[in-house]
Amino acid sequence: xxxxxxxxxxxxxxxxxxxxxxxxxxxxxxxxxxxxxxxxxxxxxxxxxxxxxxxxxxxxxxxxxxxxxxxxxxxxxxxxxxxxxxxxxxxxxxxxxxxxxxxxxxxxxxxxxxxxxxxxxxxxxxxxxxxxxxxxxxxxxxxxxxxxxxxxxxxxxxxxxxxxxxxxxxxxxxxxxxxxxxxxxxxxxxxxxxxxxxxxxxxxxxxxxxxxxxxxxxxxxxxxxxxxxxxxxxxxxxxxxxxxxxxxxxxxxxxxxxxxxxxxxxxxxxxxxxxxxxxxxxxxxxxxxxxxxxxxxxxxxxxxxxxxxxxxxxxxxxxxxxxxxxxxxxxxxxxxxxxxxxxxxxxxxxxxxxxxxxx
Amino acid sequence: xxxxxxxxxxxxxxxxxxxxxxxxxxxxxxxxxxxxxxxxxxxxxxxxxxxxxxxxxxxxxxxxxxxxxxxxxxxxxxxxxxxxxxxxxxxxxxxxxxxxxxxxxxxxxxxxxxxxxxxxxxxxxxxxxxxxxxxxxxxxxxxxxxxxxxxxxxxxxxxxxxxxxxxxxxxxxxxxxxxxxxxxxxxxxxxxxxxxxxxxxxxxxxxxxxxxxxxxxxxxxxxxxxxxxxxxxxxxxxxxxxxxxxxxxxxxxxxxxxxxxxxxxxxxxxxxxxxxxxxxxxxxxxxxxxxxxxxxxxxxxxxxxxxxxxxxxxxxxxxxxxxxxxxxxxxxxxxxxxxx
Numbered sequence: 046x047x048x049x050x051x052x053x054x055x056x057x058x059x060x061x062x063x064x065x066x067x068x069x070x071x072x073x074x075x076x077x078x079x080x081x082x083x084x085x086x087x088x089x090x091x092x093x094x095x096x097x098x099x100x101x102x103x104x105x106x107x108x109x110x111x112x113x114x115x116x117x118x119x120x121x122x123x124x125x126x127x128x129x130x131x132x133x134x135x136x137x138x139x140x141x142x143x144x145x146x147x148x149x150x151x152x153x154x155x156x157x158x159x160x161x162x163x164x165x166x167x168x169x170x171x172x173x174x175x176x177x178x179x180x181x182x183x184x185x186x187x188x189x190x191x192x193x194x195x196x197x198x199x200x201x202x203x204x205x206x207x208x209x210x211x212x213x214x215x216x217x218x219x220x221x222x223x224x225x226x227x228x229x230x231x232x233x234x235x236x237x238x239x240x241x242x243x244x245x246x247x248x249x250x251x252x253x254x255x256x257x258x259x260x261x262x263x264x265x266x267x268x269x270x271x272x273x274x275x276x277x278x279x280x281x282x283x284x285x286x287x288x289x290x291x292x293x294x295x296x297x298x299x300x301x302x303x304x305x306x307x308x309x310x311x312x313x314x315x316x317x318x319x320x321x322x323x324x325x326x327x328x329x330x331x332x333x334x335x336x337x338x339x340x341x342x343x344x345x346x347x348x349x350x351x352x353x354x355x356x357x358x359x360x361x362x363x364x365x366x367x368x369x370x371x372x373x374x375x376x377x378x379x380x381x382x383x384x385x386x387x388x389x390x391x392x393x394x395x396x397x398x399x400x401x402x403x404x
Numbered sequence: 405x406x407x408x409x410x411x412x413x414x415x416x417x418x419x420x421x422x423x424x425x426x427x428x429x430x431x432x433x434x435x436x437x438x439x440x441x442x443x444x445x446x447x448x449x450x451x452x453x454x455x456x457x458x459x460x461x462x463x464x465x466x467x468x469x470x471x472x473x474x475x476x477x478x479x480x481x482x483x484x485x486x487x488x489x490x491x492x493x494x495x496x497x498x499x500x501x502x503x504x505x506x507x508x509x510x511x512x513x514x515x516x517x518x519x520x521x522x523x524x525x526x527x528x529x530x531x532x533x534x535x536x537x538x539x540x541x542x543x544x545x546x547x548x549x550x551x552x553x554x555x556x557x558x559x560x561x562x563x564x565x566x567x568x569x570x571x572x573x574x575x576x577x578x579x580x581x582x583x584x585x586x587x588x589x590x591x592x593x594x595x596x597x598x599x600x601x602x603x604x605x606x607x608x609x610x611x612x613x614x615x616x617x618x619x620x621x622x623x624x625x626x627x628x629x630x631x632x633x634x635x636x637x638x639x640x641x642x643x644x645x646x647x648x649x650x651x652x653x654x655x656x657x658x659x660x661x662x663x664x665x666x667x668x669x670x671x672x673x674x675x676x677x678x679x680x681x682x683x684x685x686x687x688x689x690x691x692x693x694x695x696x697x698x699x700x701x702x703x704x705x706x707x708x709x710x711x712x713x714x715x716x717x718x719x720x721x722x723x724x725x726x727x728x729x730x731x732x733x734x735x736x737x738x739x740x741x742x743x744x
Contacts, residue, residue, distance in 0.1 A: 049662065053725050087730060089724045090722070090726070093728045094726070148413050148414070149410065152413050161668075381421070382420065382421035383422075383425075400733065401731075402730040402731060
């Protein structure tokens with residue numbers, strides 16, 4: 046069992062496609078809110094396998110994409126301070142800020158290092174005691190426990206030169222806001238890895254309050270096709286509920302240890318989402334107990350005023366109101382090598398995924 | 405360039421779209437001439453009544469030694485392959501070393517020995533060279549440039565441009581994809597991944613000359629280095645009156661490479677190779693060419709992976725493993741720095 050081939054079996058996928066076709070009698074719009082799903086759907090050519098009645102739309106599931114320009118501007122400002130080493134996941138390096146980006150600052154001499162884990166950032170802090178090492182924390186419930194664990198470790202190890210700049214967010218407020226704002230969808234393909242941490246309970250309001258189904262899905266083609274089938278069935282039978290397709294990873298109660306870790310370090314606060322604006326209690330802010338590692342509290346910088354790019358409709362794309370192809374800049378002024386909006390930067394962004402796989 | 409960049413970024417050397425922009429917007433603009441405009445792996449230049457293929461490449465791989473190869477082997481194979489895929493017979497190589505002060509002599513000797521061995525295997529001579537040493541910290545251990553010339557038989561003059569390709573032709577590759585890029589990534593201990601992945605770094609001139617002897621229907625060749633197979637195919641069809649259909653099920657991807665790609669979020673289609681040639685061969689000759697390639701050690705896992713199509717003009721299409729369809733674009737943005 047390698048967990049790859051089994052879930053990419055053509056005959057199973059085609060059988061599921063057939064089943065979806067048989068089950069689906071009326072138009073249904075399903076939104077995925079996880080960048081990994083967006084990528085996988087495009088990479089395997091899933092839309093091509095679905096009947097015309099089933100439409101997939103991408104929601105605000107890419108952490109880089111929903112992160113504000115102001116966050117990048119501030120990271121750029123940190124990087125310009127001689128005593129700062131910026132550590133970040135690779136995705137953020139190329140995201141344009143108002144007038145610069147981390148890769149431009151790097152080329153100009155700033156010390157910016159790509160890491161694959163916050164633990165690498167901790168090692169860098171250990172080796173560079175005289176520098177301030179700032180880790181850019183972005184992402185949802187999936188990456189936030191890692192950041193939390195990193196801060197706990199830093200505190201225990203007395204690494205006073207280690208700081209987290211947190212733009213961590215939680216998913217449910219965004220999912221509810223989209224429906225409140227009147228985005229026309231009939232069900233959610235629930236994020237697999239977020240749910241592995243949180244469990245299913247965070248979504249229970251969605252069928253109850255809004256009458257929409259949520260199926261927590263894995264990332265392979267068989268997973269996605271099966272989840273789509275489950276959602277189509279719920280929709281056809283008018284029986285919205287929360288279901289877990291990704292049972293090999295997601296337990297109903299989630300990962301309790303990770304949840305405790307999150308609670309130890311973070312508290313909820315209002316946060317700004319690209320395309321959605323400020324959402325109540327949607328951000329993870331560092332608790333007072335860990336304030337000595339909070340970059341925003343401990344490192345002062347002057348940040349340039351944020352300028353949003355003209356003509357960019359990332360916001361509407363993230364809300365699923367428009368598709369990448371509806372944007373005038375798509376594939377002309379805005380390309381993965383010269384991205385205007387954040388949706389084009391990250392691999393998981395819906396514009397980048399459409400550019401790469403579906404033009 | 406659409407927008408002149410303020411600074412040179414790592415991406416400008418990636419072999420992807422930014423490099424493309426740099427070449428188009430700066431180098432081609434200033435150096436413009438008929439030969440440069442061919443934009444093949446080698447320049448095809450007239451010489452003494454015949455034709456020569458001429459090419460150059462620089463190597464900055466980090467680390468210097470990795471499973472399956474080293475910077476020296478790479479420096480010879482890279483240039484030999486650029487000549488060979490143009491249909492030429494590689495003959496003479498030059499090499500330029502830029503060395504960082506403080507490099508252990510033993511390291512340099514190992515690299516040079518490796519170059520000599522590879523050159524001997526490929527039947528090329530290293531006939532001229534140059535050495536510069538720079539202050540510590542001004543370059544990273546050692547950078548190598550090699551240039552090469554090869555003789556080009558008149559009947560192979562169109563291989564470089566692929567101007568005779570037509571619908572129905574088959575696309576062949578001589579084995580698994582993504583080995584080199586992932587081997588180098590795994591060798592960089594920053595990832596702390598233990599993977600048994602060997603680079604495919606190797607000279608392909610014998611494999612190629614055997615195939616050319618077997619069939620005169622080899623219409624195009626390119627080595628799928630930076631940017632990987634995906635970039636080669638999308639470049640090949642760009643602006644052309646034909647398309648390419650690639651069958652994902654026919655691609656060979658080793659378990660280690662696939663596992664690492666899954667883990668790191670890379671698409672093997674865009675991961676670099678250093679011993680893989682993509683060939684477009686006339687339909688009737690495809691099996692014959694494939695048989696010949698498979699006789700070579702470097703071509704045991706060769707396969708027909710796709711076809712030139714009348715549909716989807718200007719696009720490379722992938723028939724995915726699960727029966728879906730998607731476009732293959734040029735690599736953009738997600739490249740790995742310093743893998744060759």
